[in-house]
Amino acid sequence: MTSRRQVLTRTAAILGAASTGLVPSARAQNAKIRIGMMFPYTGTFAQLGLACDNGFRMALEEKGNKLGGREIEYFKVDDESEPAKGVENANKLVQRDKVDAIIGTVHSGVQMGIHKVARETGVLSIIPNAGLHAATRALCAPNVFRTSFTNSQPTLALGKVMMEKGHKKAVWITWKYAAGDEAGEGFKEGYLAAGGTIVKELGLPFPNVEFQALLTEIASIKPDAVACFFSGGGASKFIRDYAAAGLAGKIPLYGSGFLTEGLLDDELAPSAQGIMTTLHYSASLATKRNDAFRLAYAKRFKMQPDVYAVQGYDAGQLLLQGAAAVNGDLTNKKALYTAMENAVIDSPRGKWTMSKAHNPVQDMYLRVVKGKENVVLGVAAKALSDSGAGCKLG
Numbered sequence: 001m002t003s004r005r006q007v008l009t010r011t012a013a014i015l016g017a018a019s020t021g022l023v024p025s026a027r028a029q030n031a032k033i034r035i036g037m038m039f040p041y042t043g044t045f046a047q048l049g050l051a052c053d054n055g056f057r058m059a060l061e062e063k064g065n066k067l068g069g070r071e072i073e074y075f076k077v078d079d080e081s082e083p084a085k086g087v088e089n090a091n092k093l094v095q096r097d098k099v100d101a102i103i104g105t106v107h108s109g110v111q112m113g114i115h116k117v118a119r120e121t122g123v124l125s126i127i128p129n130a131g132l133h134a135a136t137r138a139l140c141a142p143n144v145f146r147t148s149f150t151n152s153q154p155t156l157a158l159g160k161v162m163m164e165k166g167h168k169k170a171v172w173i174t175w176k177y178a179a180g181d182e183a184g185e186g187f188k189e190g191y192l193a194a195g196g197t198i199v200k201e202l203g204l205p206f207p208n209v210e211f212q213a214l215l216t217e218i219a220s221i222k223p224d225a226v227a228c229f230f231s232g233g234g235a236s237k238f239i240r241d242y243a244a245a246g247l248a249g250k251i252p253l254y255g256s257g258f259l260t261e262g263l264l265d266d267e268l269a270p271s272a273q274g275i276m277t278t279l280h281y282s283a284s285l286a287t288k289r290n291d292a293f294r295l296a297y298a299k300r301f302k303m304q305p306d307v308y309a310v311q312g313y314d315a316g317q318l319l320l321q322g323a324a325a326v327n328g329d330l331t332n333k334k335a336l337y338t339a340m341e342n343a344v345i346d347s348p349r350g351k352w353t354m355s356k357a358h359n360p361v362q363d364m365y366l367r368v369v370k371g372k373e374n375v376v377l378g379v380a381a382k383a384l385s386d387s388g389a390g391c392k393l394g
Contacts, residue, residue, distance in 0.1 A: 032073040033323070033330060036093035038104030038114060041078040044232070048106045049079075052128045052312035054301050056103055059316025061300075067320060068328025075099055079110045086113015094123050100330045101126060103315055106308075108132035108151075108178060118144055124330065128315040129308060133182050136359040138390035142337050145358045147314040147345070149280055150386040151179050151229075152186025154256040157278040157364035157381035158227055159190030162254060167225035169199050171218050174229040177206035183229035183256050191227070199223055209237040215245040226251055231258035236268050243271035252276070257367060257374070262306045264372040272369045278380045280362045281307040281349040284373050293348040305348075314347050318354075321345075357388030 037056070039049030057074075065072055075097040077089045090113055093099045101124035105111055111130035118125035118141060125144045127135060131151035135144060162170060172187055174180035180203065188198060200221055202214045218226060226247075230238045235258065242248055248271065257279020260272055283294070283304070293313070297305040305313075318340055325339030326332040345352050345360075352362040364381040367374040 032071045033067045033101075033328065034073050034075060034097060034099045036075045036077065036097060036099035036102040036104075038077045038079050038089060038093060038102055038110075040081040040106055040110075041076070043081050045081045045106045048129065048308045051306055051308035052103075052106065052315070054297070055305065055309040055312025055314075056128065056316040058297060058300055059313045059320065062296075063320055066328075067330075068323035068326060070323075070328035079105050079107070081107040081110060083107065083109030083113060086110040087116055088113075090114045090117035094121050100124065101319065103128060103312075103319075105130055111135060115139060115141075115144065122333075124333075124336075126315045126319060128311040131182070132178065133386075133389075136355070136357040136386065136391060137388055140357050140388070140391035140393060142393055143333070145318060145340055145354065147318055147360060148311040149362075150186075150359055151182035152189070153362075153384060153386055154258070154278050154280070154364060155183045155186035155227070155229060156190040157366075157384060158187055158254055158256075159192070159194040159196055161276070161278065161366055161380050162191065162225055162227065163194040163196050165225075165252075167196070167223075167252065169197050169224045171200045171202060171221060171223045171226045172198055172228070173202040173214060173218070173226060175206035175208070175234070176203040179231075180206065180229050187227050187229075207234055209234050211238055211241045212245070215241060215247060218251065219245065219247060223251060226253050228253070228255045228259060230255070231261075232263075235259045236263050239263075239268060239275065240271045248274070254278075257281075257307070260367075260369055260374055264369065264374070266372075269369070269372045275369045276377075277367050277369075277374065278364045279307065279367060279374075280360070280364055281310050282365055282367050282374045282376045284367075284375050285349070285365070286376075287348075287350070289346065289350075290348040307349075310348050314345050314349075314352075317345050317347070318343055353383075355385050355388055356393065357386065357391040358393075359386045359388065361385040 079089050103126050106129045108130040127146040129148045131149050253275050255277050257277040321343045322336045322340040326336050350363050352360045355361050363379050364384050366377045366380040
């Protein structure tokens with residue numbers, strides 16, 4: 001018969017071993033890793049959210065749907081692209097569902113809600129799209145990583161390209177909101193550094209699409225080129241209006257790649273021919289890695305992948321590398337974060353690494369619209385890093 005003293009002695013030994021990490025916790029041994037997926041699954045950005053979600057799940061499916069040997073359980077929240085619900089929805093995943101990580105989201109305003117919760121609770125947060133500067137600048141955090149871009153990265157690469165093509169004087173135009181302001185910051189930095197002059201900065205409130213007065217002003221200024229940031233339906237309207245105003249053949253139009261990404265259908269393509277953009281991905285990248293990814297994605301989801309799918313896929317790849325380094329024990333945060341910081345992601349966009357502020361250091365491609373494709377002309381900026389201004393991670 002075992003004495004009480006023997007029981008106490010054995011219990012103390014087990015507790016002592018656990019405290020030194022020799023005995024894994026029951027959860028680390030047996031429980032599934034709980035992943036919160038917070039995206040817009042309805043509304044304007046639903047397709048973007050779905051693409052990020054698809055890409056992430058595909059990356060994990062390729063590795064047997066396990067992280068560091070542990071099975072996965074998903075918890076979904078539709079954030080509806082509603083910033084006012086951002087904190088509440090993120091808290092549902094952390095407090096109610098007890099997730100080990102949140103993957104999301106698309107909308108920068110909603111991301112601020114996730115970011116607040118991540119900073120307060122310490123939950124691992126991986127951002128597969130939202131480009132707000134604060135997340136990897138002044139409000140950076142050890143547990144927050146991004147696999148997409150900052151809003152200023154694509155436009156930062158435009159300046160050198162435009163100057164090389166002899167466009168010394170340019171007009172900048174965008175919506176007056178956070179993403180437009182941050183994209184403008186990138187363009188200004190890159191263009192001025194290359195020796196260009198911004199003769200006028202034009203803007204209109206988001207999501208206003210009454211461009212005519214501003215296009216008339218551009219025609220009267222007669223700059224060498226126009227650079228812009230628009231996306232989605234507003235971008236389509238701007239491109240059509242730009243062509244209808246007779247500017248397309250006279251004043252070259254450049255933009256962040258989101259100006260034409262995923263929008264080149266039969267209706268828009270005729271107005272978009274010749275537009276040049278810079279972005280970290282293009283469907284036309286002629287690499288074995290991209291070809292294999294596109295084929296696998298099309299087979300799995302019966303649709304073509306876009307930049308959002310790539311970013312979601314890379315979020316999955318990043319977490320896989322981190323989890324492998326800690327044998328699935330995501331509570332071993334120091335080792336987990338170190339592995340993610342040192343990760344080299346073999347992406348369909350090309351290999352990239354993580355900056356000290358936890359943002360991709362990546363190539364930006366120069367693309368031109370030909371037919372219904374954004375055809376890659378070359379690399380506009382090699383291994384481009386965001387400044388990470390104000391980030392202090394110890």
